[in-house]
Amino acid sequence: MLFREDIEPACAYCSRCTFIADNEYICKRRGIVEGAGECRGFDYDPFRRVPPDLPALKLVESLFSPED
DSSP states (O other), X not given: OTTOSOOOOOGGGBTXXXXXXXXXXXXXXXXXXXXXXXXXTOOBOGGGOOOOOOXXXXXXXXXXXXXX
């Protein structure tokens, strides 16, 4: 769900911030901020958001034989 409308503001997803190191970003408006920070100037950039990992698939070994 990268493109939904109800994204909570966070500096890590803002187009005005640039990653520095370990949860630190530099904002064009506020200077050095944390990734969880937010402000009224939040501008969502969907390409900065990292989606959560997908759950691992359960393999049913009884359905397949070694010859498959």
